[in-house]
Amino acid sequence: MKKTYKIDVDCANCASKMEEAAKNTEGVKDAVVNFMTLKMKVEFEDGADIESVMAKVTENCKKVESDCEVFYK
């Protein structure tokens, strides 16, 4: 299951930190952050609850880069 979300972040290095953070979130199989199109593509593990996983992804992203946003709702 793959989904694409719009994100907002200012610097490219922060975007790759977000990618790393999203990848390491439980329930996420793989994640790619595209700084140029400001999009995050998340591949979920089978049976993961998307809403709660994305809430966790956002939380983890904010930890590594306080000034970022993931629009998952």
Added chain:
Amino acid sequence: MNKKQKINLIRIIVSAALLLILHFLPIHGVLRFISYLVPYFIIGYDVLLKAYKGIKNKQPFDESLLMAIATIGAIALALYEDGDYVEAIAVMLFYQVGEWFQSYAVGKSRKNIAELMDICPDVAFIEGENGEKEEVDPDDVEIGSIIIVSPGEKIPLDGVVVEGNSSLDTAALTGESLPRDVKENDEVVSGCININGVLKIKTTKEFGESTASKVLEMIEDASSRKSKSEDFITKFARVYTPIVVYSAIALAIIPPTILLILGQGMTYPTWIYRALTFLIISCPCALVVSIPLSFFAGIGAASRAGVLVKGSSFLEILSKTETIVFDKTGTLTKGVFDVTDIHPDLISKEELLHLAAHVERFSSHPIAVSLKNAFGNEADGCTVSDVEEISGRGVTAIVNGKKVYVGNTKLMDDIGAKWSECKGDFGTIVHVAIDGIYAGHILVSDVIKDSSIGLVKELKKYGIKKTVMLTGDKENVASKVAKTIGIDEYHSELLPQDKVSRVEQILSERTDSTRVVAFVGDGINDAPVLSRADIGIAMGAMGSDAAIEAADVVLMDDDPKKIVTAIRGSRKCLRIVYENIYFAIGIKILFLILGAFGIANMWGAVFADVGVAVLCILNAIRCLLWK
């Protein structure tokens, strides 16, 4: 400029002005310290705030945190030494200028590239009950609906023209500036601009499945398939910052302690200052921004030229292509048959073609079509009857009372007509006999595309070492085409599976895998070969889903010169990427060394950080100029 950028610009101007004013004010001591803090906080409050959050979230290598440590450290040193706060504040100021410029430039190029890709209209017009135009969301238009496209509008969905004539501007999709004429029953693809007449189009695909939406989706996805260079940068960035930060700590402690032990005196402030310059250079921003930007700009510009690259990784591989394997039919040649010569016995050329075309009147075989096209005037009042198709032989019919045989040598042998060998060119020979007597033959052959001539020479200019042509066609045809175009090597009479094994052989014969082998085909029956080669290039793919699916690079029209465009563009883009990698890493290492020896001060460090980032971004934007 967005709101955030405007506010930041004002902050930059205000603090710069304050700094200038303070420079001329004769203030000293505590008052001087406090008044210098004002511009520092104006310009740096967000960095300090983020630094605090960085500590809270245990992010020791947060860019803002390092910047905050560097500037606060510099202020503390100034307080301790000479009261020159300008440097610390200026460092913060220039850092913000650099950040501002980065955000502005990236936003700007993001917008430019989005405009390049703006091929999807967001409205469609359908015919209302009383024949009036009714605006709808293209997503809601069902297959088989009739949409109206007025002059100047973009076609929103793929379909077939049911009413009207017009010219279409296909530049946004194919990069081709020559308009294409369309009439009733012609297929049209979304993304083209209708130039002059009103068109009524019966849609054949949903919006999401239409060419324009597909293409757009593909380009947006492309930069998610990251190239090796991008992976390298990501890995580099992950180790670079920690290494520089730890070196800074070492620099602040080890040399002065050794000097102290050696009795050289107290040198801690000097070394701490040098360590602080390290922190400023510790952000890998220049690389992290400019490399993806280069790829993104390159892919955007390529799509504008009619070359769709399905991933940054493919752009990178494409630039390293050394061998190109071509499919012949439909790629180097037009893939349609034309009458290229007529050799009559007894009767005139016109008469021979005339009879042959009439006999083939009801056939839809490609050769029949070419005969009819060459003759043109089909409805000339001649009577054609008793048409009979003899499989594996040809066609016979009675034309104006005479029995005419059109077919191959077997047909001629069957009726006992004495046929003669064609001494001329290569191709398929169509023999004609009238009432059992041989009347001559017509030569029909696939025509080489005009732009295939000179293609090989152009390709060699851009680093292509070897060109190979694969074809299922006969030896004499293949050799003629290969010779005309100047192909280095060709293999004829191949079955589709032979093409795959030929490509595999070429792949296994190369000395190392960085010598990329590309395969170019028209995408109709080459899908296995397209996916087997290092990089598969499909051409003439406008509207063909299978080809778009199988290939890594898609040329929207069937002009082989686009291969040159694609390779030249990819090479340029990759050159820019490498320039940026070497330049940014080189300058950073240079300033780290200079900083360690105390030759470069914080001003130099700021240049190595934001100055380099700005230069790299400007360089990356050159990728937009694909030509």
